[in-house]
Amino acid sequence: MNWLLPEYIADALPPEAARIENLRRTLIDHCRGRGFEYVMPPLLEYLESLLTGAGQDLDLRTFKLVDQLSGRTMGVRADMTPQAARIDAHLLNHQGVTRLCYCGSVLHTLPANVSAGREQVQIGAELYGYGGVEADLEIIRLMATAFERIKLPLARVDLGHVAIFRALVETAGISADAEGELLALLRDKDVPGLGVATRQLPSPCREALLALPTLYGGPEVLERAAAQLPDVPAIAAALAQLRHLIASAPELPFSLDLSDLRGYHYHNGIVFAAYCPGYPAAIALGGRYDGAGEAFGRARPATGFSMDLRQVAQLAPAARPQSGILAPYAAGDRLLAGHIAALRERGEIVVEMLPGEIACEGPDCDRKLVLVGGQWIIEAIQED
Numbered sequence: 001m002n003w004l005l006p007e008y009i010a011d012a013l014p015p016e017a018a019r020i021e022n023l024r025r026t027l028i029d030h031c032r033g034r035g036f037e038y039v040m041p042p043l044l045e046y047l048e049s050l051l052t053g054a055g056q057d058l059d060l061r062t063f064k065l066v067d068q069l070s071g072r073t074m075g076v077r078a079d080m081t082p083q084a085a086r087i088d089a090h091l092l093n094h095q096g097v098t099r100l101c102y103c104g105s106v107l108h109t110l111p112a113n114v115s116a117g118r119e120q121v122q123i124g125a126e127l128y129g130y131g132g133v134e135a136d137l138e139i140i141r142l143m144a145t146a147f148e149r150i151k152l153p154l155a156r157v158d159l160g161h162v163a164i165f166r167a168l169v170e171t172a173g174i175s176a177d178a179e180g181e182l183l184a185l186l187r188d189k190d191v192p193g194l195g196v197a198t199r200q201l202p203s204p205c206r207e208a209l210l211a212l213p214t215l216y217g218g219p220e221v222l223e224r225a226a227a228q229l230p231d232v233p234a235i236a237a238a239l240a241q242l243r244h245l246i247a248s249a250p251e252l253p254f255s256l257d258l259s260d261l262r263g264y265h266y267h268n269g270i271v272f273a274a275y276c277p278g279y280p281a282a283i284a285l286g287g288r289y290d291g292a293g294e295a296f297g298r299a300r301p302a303t304g305f306s307m308d309l310r311q312v313a314q315l316a317p318a319a320r321p322q323s324g325i326l327a328p329y330a331a332g333d334r335l336l337a338g339h340i341a342a343l344r345e346r347g348e349i350v351v352e353m354l355p356g357e358i359a360c361e362g363p364d365c366d367r368k369l370v371l372v373g374g375q376w377i378i379e380a381i382q383e384d
Contacts, residue, residue, distance in 0.1 A: 008111045008118040012310070014362060018321065019313040020121055023150055024103050027123055027309075030149045031101035034142060036125045039100050041083035047075040050082055052295040058082070061108045076107045080122050081304060082292065088128040089293025089300060097129040103309070113281060117310060124286075124306030128293070131301035133241050136270045136288060137248055143274060143284050143305045144252055152316045155277045156253045158216075159242055160260040162267045162287075164225075165212065167234035172205035182209065186259045189213045204230045215258040219246050225258060241270060263287060269303070276315055283307055283315065324349035324365040325378060339369065339376045 005011070012020060028038060046067075051059055061078040077083060080102050088098050103123040111118050125142055127135050140157065147154045165186065169179050178197070185194045191213055198206045211228045215221050222243050229235050246254050262285065263271065269288030276283050286305025293300045327350050330337040343350050350369075351360050367378050 006118075008116070010117055010119075015321070016310075016313060019316075019318055020309050022319060023309050023312055023316065024121070024123065026150055027146055028101060028103060030146050031125050031142065034099075036099040036101040036127075036142070039084065039087055039102050040104065041077070041080055041087065041102065043105065044074050044076060045083065047073045049086060049296075050075040050077055052082065061110065063107055063109055077104075078106050078108050079306070080104060080106060080124060081126065081289070081306065084124075084126045084304070085128075085289075085292040085300075085302060086296045088126070088302075089296035089298040093298070094129065097127065097135075099125070099127050101125040115281065116308075120311075121309040122306050123309050124304055126302060126304030128300045128302050131290065133244050133248075133270070135301070136241075136303050137245055139286060139303050139305055140245075140252065140272060141249065143286065143307075147274070147284075150312070150316045152283070152312065153277055154253060155275045156255045158255050158257045158260060158273045158275070158282075159245065160257050160271045160287075161238040161242055161269065162261055162264050162271060163234050163238040163269060164229065164258055165209075165261055165264070166268075167232050167238075168205050168208055168230070170234075171230065171232055172201050174201070183261060183264055186212060186261055189259060212259040216256055218255060219243075221256040221258070222246075238269075245270065263289075266292065272305070274305075274307075279315060281311075283311065321364065322349055323367070324351050324360075324363045326360055326365045326368040326381070327352050328369065329353055329355050336369070336371075336376055 032038060047062070047064060050062060058078045063076040063078075065074055065076070066072070067074045084100050084102060088094070088100065092098055101124065103121065106120050106122045108118045108120070125139065127139055144154055144157070165183070169182075174182065181197055182194070185197060186209075191210070194210060194213070198209050201209070208229045215225050215228070222239055226236075226239055229239075242256065260271065260273065262273070266289050267287040268290055271287030272285070273282035274284040284305050284307035286303070288301075288303040290301045291299040292302050325343060325348055327340050328336065330340055330352055340350050340352060349363055351363070351365060353360065366381055368381050369376050370379050
């Protein structure tokens with residue numbers, strides 16, 4: 001039984017690993033082509049760094065261990081976003097806008113759902129130093145065009161704004177414990193439970209909280225929200241931002257869900273979730289998290305998105321795998337060795353068969369090198 005892996009942990013065998021790697025290269029190049037610089041944060045950090053600022057929601061999802069050198073508690077990253085915020089605030093120290101992208105493994109103590117693994121290959125992009133809605137739009141467009149680049153259809157992009165719920169909590173004077181209870185009920189869209197939990201709250205905040213789970217759908221939801229929610233400056237500003245975002249990108253399939261509060265404890269503005277046709281879970285998540293770098297020395301406006309390449313690889317159309325060429329063992333044959341080297345330089349996969357090797361178990365090879373009239377040529381392999 002020593003070969004069994006832990007639950008929700010899996011190997012990526014050659015076909016899946018090839019798809020993930022091709023997606024990684026494609027998407028990183030996509031981000032870099034739009035000015036997002038690639039960074040590679042470490043897999044381990046001191047726990048305080050991983051859970052500070054943008055990372056507070058990650059505590060229960062983070063594996064913890066003791067550093068044998070310092071005696072301090074370390075964590076295996078469960079999300080790369082706090083690491084990117086640390087790099088922007090503490091290491092790069094740019095005064096203007098900074099655009100970063102990244103890709104690497106993250107580990108979760110528990111799976112997010114029954115179809116998710118505990119080890120994900122997270123890819124994402126973050127934009128720092130610009131507080132306007134134009135930065136949110138740039139990030140959402142980067143995500144949408146990334147879907148186009150890998151030929152993954154985008155059914156809808158759900159928008160929300162955590163400032164709406166936060167303003168209702170502040171206006172009604174709700175305690176921290178009650179806030180947590182209401183947050184859980186809204187996440188589950190538990191309207192009966194929400195009715196019980198808000199019985200003692202004053203109007204119009206109680207009616208507004210009961211209305212939040214119903215405020216989902218197309219852009220017309222914004223007009224309903226303006227009519228049903230209190231006339232509070234923070235709520236009016238949030239609705240105006242959402243209205244401006246939708247109007248600025250009519251080509252994107254926007255919808256609204258004002259009770260979607262994932263990442264509530266570190267997001268503080270527009271949040272979004274991208275969905276594909278026929279798949280129930282969000283494929284990409286993102287939003288604004290201003291001030292995340294404060295614990296690292298600089299509070300900066302920030303917005304970004306991320307997704308799991310293992311999940312994406314299951315949904316995106318698979319590219320036709322590259323077939324290889326079988327070649328005889330080339331030891332001592334300079335002409336053959338040179339020919340193999342030239343083919344590999346051109347990007348071909350060439351498998352040099354070892355002495356006595358009678359078949360290639362992988363990769364798939366549909367051609368072979370054969371010696372004809374003193375010249376090495378490529379022939380198709382005839383299937384039996």
